Amino acid sequence: MNEAFLHGRLLHGGDYNPDQWLKYPEVLEEDIRLMKMAHVNEVSLGIFAWAKLEPSDGVYDFDWLKNIIDRLYENGIYTILATPTGAVPMWMSEAHEEVRMMTEDGIRRLPGERHNFCPSSPYMREKMRAIDERLAETFGHHPGVIAWHISNEYGGHYGDCHCPHCQRAFREWLKKKYGTLDRLNDAWWSSFWSHTYTDWDQIHAPSRIGENTLHAQKLDWRRFVSDQMLDFCEDEIRSVRKFSDRPVTTNFMMFFKPHDYFKWAKALDVVSFDSYPAWHNEADDVRTAMETSMNFATMRSLKKQPFLLMESTPSATNWMKYNMLKRPGMHELSSLQAIADGADSVQYFQWRKGRGGSEKFHGAVVDHRNGANTRVFRDVTRVGERLESISSRVLGTVNQADVALVFDWENWWDVEDAQAVTNPVNYLKTVLSYYEALWKQGITTDIVNMDSDLADYKIVVAPMNYMYRGSYMEKVRAFVKRGGTYVTTYWSGEVNDTDLCFLGSHPLRDLLGIETEEIDAPTDLHRNEILYDGTKYETTGLCALVHAESAAVLATYQKDFYAGYPALTRNYYGDGRAYFIASENEQLFTDRFLAEVCAKSGVTSGFDAELPYGVTVSCRKPVEKGHGDDERTPLYFLQNFNYADTNIQISGAYNDIETGNTVSGEITLSPYQCLILE
Amino acid sequence: MNEAFLHGRLLHGGDYNPDQWLKYPEVLEEDIRLMKMAHVNEVSLGIFAWAKLEPSDGVYDFDWLKNIIDRLYENGIYTILATPTGAVPMWMSEAHEEVRMMTEDGIRRLPGERHNFCPSSPYMREKMRAIDERLAETFGHHPGVIAWHISNEYGGHYGDCHCPHCQRAFREWLKKKYGTLDRLNDAWWSSFWSHTYTDWDQIHAPSRIGENTLHAQKLDWRRFVSDQMLDFCEDEIRSVRKFSDRPVTTNFMMFFKPHDYFKWAKALDVVSFDSYPAWHNEADDVRTAMETSMNFATMRSLKKQPFLLMESTPSATNWMKYNMLKRPGMHELSSLQAIADGADSVQYFQWRKGRGGSEKFHGAVVDHRNGANTRVFRDVTRVGERLESISSRVLGTVNQADVALVFDWENWWDVEDAQAVTNPVNYLKTVLSYYEALWKQGITTDIVNMDSDLADYKIVVAPMNYMYRGSYMEKVRAFVKRGGTYVTTYWSGEVNDTDLCFLGSHPLRDLLGIETEEIDAPTDLHRNEILYDGTKYETTGLCALVHAESAAVLATYQKDFYAGYPALTRNYYGDGRAYFIASENEQLFTDRFLAEVCAKSGVTSGFDAELPYGVTVSCRKPVEKGHGDDERTPLYFLQNFNYADTNIQISGAYNDIETGNTVSGEITLSPYQCLILE
Amino acid sequence: MNEAFLHGRLLHGGDYNPDQWLKYPEVLEEDIRLMKMAHVNEVSLGIFAWAKLEPSDGVYDFDWLKNIIDRLYENGIYTILATPTGAVPMWMSEAHEEVRMMTEDGIRRLPGERHNFCPSSPYMREKMRAIDERLAETFGHHPGVIAWHISNEYGGHYGDCHCPHCQRAFREWLKKKYGTLDRLNDAWWSSFWSHTYTDWDQIHAPSRIGENTLHAQKLDWRRFVSDQMLDFCEDEIRSVRKFSDRPVTTNFMMFFKPHDYFKWAKALDVVSFDSYPAWHNEADDVRTAMETSMNFATMRSLKKQPFLLMESTPSATNWMKYNMLKRPGMHELSSLQAIADGADSVQYFQWRKGRGGSEKFHGAVVDHRNGANTRVFRDVTRVGERLESISSRVLGTVNQADVALVFDWENWWDVEDAQAVTNPVNYLKTVLSYYEALWKQGITTDIVNMDSDLADYKIVVAPMNYMYRGSYMEKVRAFVKRGGTYVTTYWSGEVNDTDLCFLGSHPLRDLLGIETEEIDAPTDLHRNEILYDGTKYETTGLCALVHAESAAVLATYQKDFYAGYPALTRNYYGDGRAYFIASENEQLFTDRFLAEVCAKSGVTSGFDAELPYGVTVSCRKPVEKGHGDDERTPLYFLQNFNYADTNIQISGAYNDIETGNTVSGEITLSPYQCLILE
DSSP, X not given: OOHHHHTTSOEEEXXXXXXXXXXXXXXXXXXXXXXXXXXXXXXXXXXXXHHHHSSBTTBOOOHHHHHHHHHHHHTTOEEEEEOSTTSXXXXXXXXXXXXXXXXXXXXXXXXXXXXXXXXXXXXXXXXXXXXXXXXXXXHTTOTTEEEEEOSSSTTOSSOOOOSHHHHHHHHHHHHHHHSSHHHHHHHHTTTGGGOOOSSGGGOOOOOTTSOOOOHHHXXXXXXXXXXXXXXXXXXXXXHHHTTOOSOEEOEEOTTOTTSOHHHHHTTOSSOEXXXXXXXXXXXXXXXXXXXXXXXXHHHHHHTTSOBEEEEOOSSOOSSSSBOOOOOTTHHHHHHHHHHHTTBSEEEESOSBOOSSSTTTTSOOSBOSBSTTOSHHHHHHHHHHHHHHHHHHHHTTEEOOOSEEEEOOHHHHHHHHHOOSSBSOOOHHHHHHHHHHHHHHTTOOEEEEOTTSOOTTOSEEEETTOOBOOTTHHHXXXXXXXXXXXXXXXXXXXXXXXXXXXXXXXXXXXXHHTEEXXXXXXXXXXXXXXXXXXXXXXXXXXXXXXXXXXXXXEEEEEOSSTTTTSEEEEEEEETTEEEEEEOEEEOHHHXXXXXXXXXXXXXXXXXXXXXXXXXXXEEEEEETTTTSSSOOOOOEEEEEEOSSSOEEEEEEEEEEBTTTOOEEEEEEEEOTXXXXXXX | OOTTTXXXXXXXXXXXXXXXXXXXXXXXXXXXXXXXXXXXXXXXXXXXXXXXXXXXXXXXXXHHHHHHHHHXXXXXXXXXXXXXXXXXXHHHHHHOGGGSOBOTTSOBOOSOSSSOOXXXXXXXXXXXXXXXXXXXXXXXXXXXXXXXXXXSSTTOSSOOOOSHHHHXXXXXXXXXXXXXXXXXXXXHTTTGGGOOOSSXXXXXXXXXXXXXXXXXXXXXXXXXXXXXXXXXXXXXHHXXXXXXXXXXXXXXXXXXXXXXXXHHHTTOSSOEEEOOOOTTSXXXXXXXXXXXXXXXXXXXXXXXXXXXXXXXXXXXXXXXXXXXXXXXXXXXXXHHHHHHTTBSEEEESOSBOOSSSTTXXXXXXXXXXSTTOSHHHHHHHHHHHHHHHHHXXXXXXXXOOSEXXXXXXXXXXXXXXXXXXXXXXXXXXXXXXXHHHHHHTTOOEEEEOTTSOOTTOSEEEETTOOBOOTTHHHHHHHHHHTTOEEEEESSOSXXXXXXXXXXXXXXXXXXXXXXXXXEEOOOGGGOOEEEETTEEEEEEEEEEEEXXXXXXXXXXXXXXXXXXXXXXXXXXXXXXXXXXXXXXXXXXXXXXXXXXXXXXXXXXXXXXXXXXXXXXXXXXXXTTTTSSSOOOOOEEEEEEOSSSOEEEEEEEEEEXXXXXXXXXXXXXXXXXXXXXXX | OOTTTTTTSOEEEEEEOGGGGTTOHHHHHHHHXXXXXXXXXXXXXXXTOHHHHSSBTTBOOOHHHHHHHXXXXXXXXXXXXXXXXXXXXXXXXXXXXXXXXXXXXXXXXOSOSSSOOOTTOHHHHHHHHHHHHHHHHHHTTOTTEEEEEOSSSTTOSSOOOOSHHHHHHHHHHHXXXXXXXXXXXXXXXXXXXXXXXXXXXXXXXXXXTSXXXXXXXXXXXXXXXXXXXXXXXXXXXXXXXXXXXXXXXXXXXXXXTTSOHHHHHTTOSSOEEEOOOOTTSSSSSHHHHXXXXXXXXXXXXHTTSOBEEEEOOSSOOSSSSBOOOOOTTHHHHHHHHHHHTTBSEEEESOSBOOSSSTTTTSOOSBOSBSTTOSHHHHHHHHHHHHHHHHXXXXXXXXXXXXXXXXXOHHHHHHHHHOOSSBSOOOHHHHHHHHHHHHHHTTOOEEEEOTTSOOTTOSEEEETTOOBOOTTHHHHHHHHHHTTOEEEEESSOSOBOTTSOBOOBSOTTHHHHTEEEEEEEOOOGGGOOEEEETTEEEEEEEEEEEEEESSSEEEEEEOSSTTTTSEEEEEEEETTEEEEEEOEEEOHHHHHHHHHHHHHHHTOXXXXXXXXXXTEEEEEEEETTTTSSSOOOOOEEEEEEOSSSOEEEEEEEEEEBTTTOOEEEEEEEEOTTOEEEEO
16 A cells, blocks of 8 residues: 555655756756645656766766755655666667667667667666666665656557567567477467468567468567566566665556556556546547546556556647647546546646657646746646645545456457457447446446456456456356356457467357357448347447347347347356347447446445436545444545536535535536545 | 369369368368268368478478378368468578568568468479479379369469569560660650660669659569469469379459459469458448459450359458348358359358468358357358259350450559549449449440450440550451440540550541540539430549540530530441440449440340349350250349349249249349349 | 840740650651740750760760750740759669668668659769769850759659768758757757767667657758758759859749748749649639749749749649649639749740650640640640730839748748647648738738848738747847737747747747737637627637737637637737737638738738639739839739639729720629739
């Protein structure tokens, strides 16, 4: 848990790059003054400072950094200190080309940009260890340094490296996994198209100028790419650990497909997250709020503990098609949404806009003009005040879920790469539609993968669960036998962990009580509909054709040659039930059906009100509920994502912990308002 | 003709890849059982089996293949045996980089995928000859082996190779064609942009990083690319011929632009074809059916004899945007459409879905699950039964045409590359619109190119005949003089065979009785219309501005500054007529006008009925009509491509050869029904 | 001024490539006959003739060229002679790879195409100097040669070269500019992302495989690319100058972003221009006419003297999506529009269509067929006649402007590269919308950049003036102080000349009387509107949020949280006024507002009529108005771009200089008519 290293405070602060302003000494002093005005208690330092920390090979200069950490600490501001590998200095990538990545065409990249090193380069590893150890030795016990920010947004810029070092490392990774080429050939089904490998050196990374459709190989390459960068990260952590016991984190990104964050989280003490939702880009903010919430739910589920909101913008980003300004109230709401959904901090990228470079117009707390006299600065200050006032009530609480939603990176990689019914499938969008149904009811939902323990949940939802791997099938069977409710869909159970199709029958045929036969991919001109309990819903994508065996048929297709075929089935299994949704359906169906499933399992939001459109509620509770050592009541964050006054009828009576007012009966939430109730 | 090697049977079978299942011996036995259930009498073997046949350099293992061929033959199933060059083994492309193609950027491809060898590589040629000869020696007289499947879908994956071997071969090809650089410079008009070549080594393949707009060079490069791969194919055929006299074929693809199939067909004993129409992707199936029919017509016209439908799917492909399941009846209909339009077989890719690899979800006869108990398996069985029942009536018959439609690969290459009125022009789509008009009337149409003999036809239709080459103009003049009807259009007669513009006047001015001046490319905002015999039709693309000389004006433009100019002319020439259609028009005009042209020439479908929308008829007749040695009556395949009951009024009386019923008067065709009548 | 070297005639002629027809001697004689028919008095020779002029290394053959120049001169046709670097011979780029450019991926281009040499190659420079000097020596005093056409459309094909020669030249360019790396690092803000350069050799060209978001570096690279090609051009000019004093020009292209034509123009005696508007591609021709007019205005403003219309097509181009034929009248109108807006010639690319190559279908005066008997040839002849008849009235006159519109290449490069509010911004389109408002009123407008002298104008309009560089701010302040009117907009004054943001406050805060705070980028779903003098106008893009200080608020936003904020302000400053337009608005607002600004400053077209939609007027006046040495009255070119009869009410009375008719009261302009009135 975070309370200890957070010194009892929700963090408020963010990335600070004073190394860009060393020639503007007045700026540094002004920053400290403004930070205090804005109730900032933390900054993240040194993220892109390698060129300043090691201006030439082996020559280190940490004095300027020490001065800044000291000055901040004297003013009550803590530092989360970065290792500087987020961008390598020019002298380094110029002199040692092995530092630079290689494209899939075999072209060595030129120096520049960021996140630009090869994770397999021995020279890079050596230079990283040298500077990380030296930083840890120097600052690892400084009272102002509360945690380590390992590198920055690993993998964020270029993607994978195809250099000879990486190709060799990939082969070693495969040798370790498969032992023999014979096993690899069988697992990859490489007899297809004469791909049988007879020497390890015949194996290359997938490439648009080489092999690009051997899915098992591509899947292993994706695993390797994630693992190899994680290996680099762990190498950094070991270097820091030699001299410092401060917690380590690295900042994750929104639904970042290349890295399996479930595996990554194990290496960290705290998960941290960079959140840049596209607020206001649609007609309303509801879908954006829901997607953001699922991001947060993922982050807090990875280690089942609160995370840090390491980056966000108080204003607009500079890289979307439309960078709309945050409307009044949105900055408070979106900051508190993070807290509501499991963050213990609100941090920004960045404190002050730079004068040049690619991110000079990215929204920051302090702008090029007008100092503290800006709408944004006032919004940030207000967030700082509210965080301070609720810190003691929030720290030590967590979001506790009865529902698990399966979102598995390996499944993601494989199902979207499958050349199959196409259409194409979008795994993330599919999972989001199920999260949306739960979010609209204010149901706390954990995000899990196929390695996760399912025992503590009442409901497990697993949409488009194309791959079954490891002990997942056994866990699902055990979960349902013990009384759990399992909801799954079309295009599940097709392949094993090396993308080999299951033969014979559907691998969860016993549990689901159905057999699958074909799957249809209707165009927009050929949509079907399903009839469920008297109401018709449109299908919006794939339609599986299945045969009910022991399962009951709850809905049927209405059109085309499979009219009358099952569209929704329920099978009793042990003490539980398993539902199979055969088609991709309009959201109305998913909303209704999941609400019914929750009701049947007694799963609720805990908050006593019907939630109108655009309003949701999140709940944080003390960790050790019922042990007597934390008698705090649950906190409900009631969030209005409508840019309009919104009425809500509240059945119970709640206390607003900030104002002390009682909240009950019909009330009106103002635009983008967030109430914190107990 | 095919009867001999087909052993008196329409083939039913397809690609079979047991080399992927050698570790699953139960599968092999189960396959034979299922094949017999499905009335399968043929399989295509060894297509991607090189890695299994030559597991390392010079080490051959044919035993497993012999066992399978023997087992199949014992069970009444014939083999069409492939040469395995469709995919080279990993050890080969890894050890000898010259096997791999080079991109136009000069980057050597990596090992992987398929159809992945350079046709000019001496090493590849040597390895190919070694294995092809050995296979022919081993299996060339096996009673179960009825034909050779040379390689697979030549040219299907990567396109052209830019390696030094290919560049040298291109220069040799040019030397042979032009003799001197002076003649090449004149033919290519290379004085433009200072391109005069003073040494053969200055000539390269066209490339996006080099020369890319010298159309004569690009045209010769396309000819070379087709010729060079054909040269490889002929090399394979020679290797097989050393030891075997079985017929040879290679499988062609749908409107495959890179290879001039008219030239290729000469090298083969039998043409075979892979057909993957996008059934159900549009609001109805009529356009898809018509395009498929033109593909079939092309295949049977190449050698003026029936072809083999070498590949098709009984279910859905796995590579379109929407892979819709075949609706009930469509598999029978689409299989019989092939027979109707000139195939002597219905074969599938593939018999059994693989467990892995990029095509594991491509529709096959046997699925991963449910064995023979699937809708697809039952559909396939029904096709097998029908083929068996009609074999003796169909074998030995052909489709006999009075109409020729000019579809010329060289014209295709050149006209779509021309930087001209753009718009852009789509040659294939243009030709299809004329085929459509004929198909809707059930008129049998041959597809010819500019080298073809035109003497036996009554009507020749030549849309967008941009290039005139060889003796084409003389043949056309002779054809019309003898009483033929010639229909041609705008954007014809612009360039000769090296893309040099004709100077002075239109090269068929005498025949057409017009002179051309300009050509307009109206945008969608500026469409014109034409008035023909009291009816107005919209133009949909280019509009040529021509002056009638001896020709009569049958239609005129109605708008803009060329209102009143000729839009359709007719010129009497010798005993025949030549029509010139000046503009791209809506399909209604083309349908009507070609119907009138056919009526005037006495060309009919031979089937006595008005064909409703979505219904067509194809006719196969004994080859030596009237010689007394084949007294069989013509067979009419009446095909309903509507997914609905469709009424048709039949004036004559026909016998259904499958049921023996008499068919006459108003009848109702069920959805996707195909009746075979005599 | 041009009169001298033009020999008192508006030129009529264009590119002529007889080097392609040397084997067709009858064509050359026929061309002279046709030229005289078409009133052609000039041709541009030798543009792509290097391969004919130097058929092999060091072997020159100028005889054929001399014969042609002589024959033309004997027939009264002048020659503008080209240096042949527009396309290097094959032998040269084959033998010396350094001649060829390198892509940003580091791949050396192959021989071919045109505009295909590296401007930094020492070998290319040497070969260029040798042939240019020899040409100048041979023809530099020939009485038929009136000017030099240096190369052709510099930079038109491939863009920038990334070869080692260019990279070195870039570093030298930077050393000269910054002196020390420390200054460069500060100017580029390279401390961001650890980009600090510690050695000049660490600097590379921007590249998609390297640095691509360091805007200051990219800006300097763009400056270098323009400067380096200009350096090549100046090297050519020096070579020619050694032996010839004829004026030099090079042909510029339409809004060609890579080259800063303001800098380029200084090197030339005369500006010339290639004009290829997409006539008829839209529902009407008004926007195309306006854009073309702004192109012409730019050309005549570069040196504040008339330019040559070096290329145009009398028919259709061959490279647009729709190459529509010019409707009757359009060729005359578009030719006279050039004269009206400052050209002293109408020249074509090209005289005769080639038989082959990529431009064989590009509209030319003489087609492949029909000789002089074409619509196009007749149109060209009519233009020749009109030019002859007005030559003496037009030569020596210029367009004189009271309004300057700022269109600055460096601003263009930088603002469209900025990663900011995106949306994305389109600088050219923005400037065009202001030109459009002025053009619709027939106001003569000069195009200036930030280096230009503003003293002589009454109004300066500077939209989206993102960068302020050099003494621009001082000039603007002085201009307004002296009574000028300055109109500027949102997204101005953000960065200095190395893309560093201005700190503290808006750099023209004093002049504008406002302070800027934020800028919003609403999506199409969130458009705002502004209220101006009782009328509402929609915003169509960015919306700046500003605070009025000394400025008066003339319009306000109407929606969202900034409803009531200023949308248009006016500040009195010295004797003048400065307007700030805060948002991108619909064209109606811009039209109205600029009309009011002009009226307030007493700026008019000088032509006494209300101009209907699609009609504009341009005015040319004698240069030294009022000195008594040129008493000619102003000429008004009244142009109807409607493809329809258009009524106009003329208040004054004018004389048609071609017919002698008096034009007054309500008259009807026929479609595409151009009247020349005094």
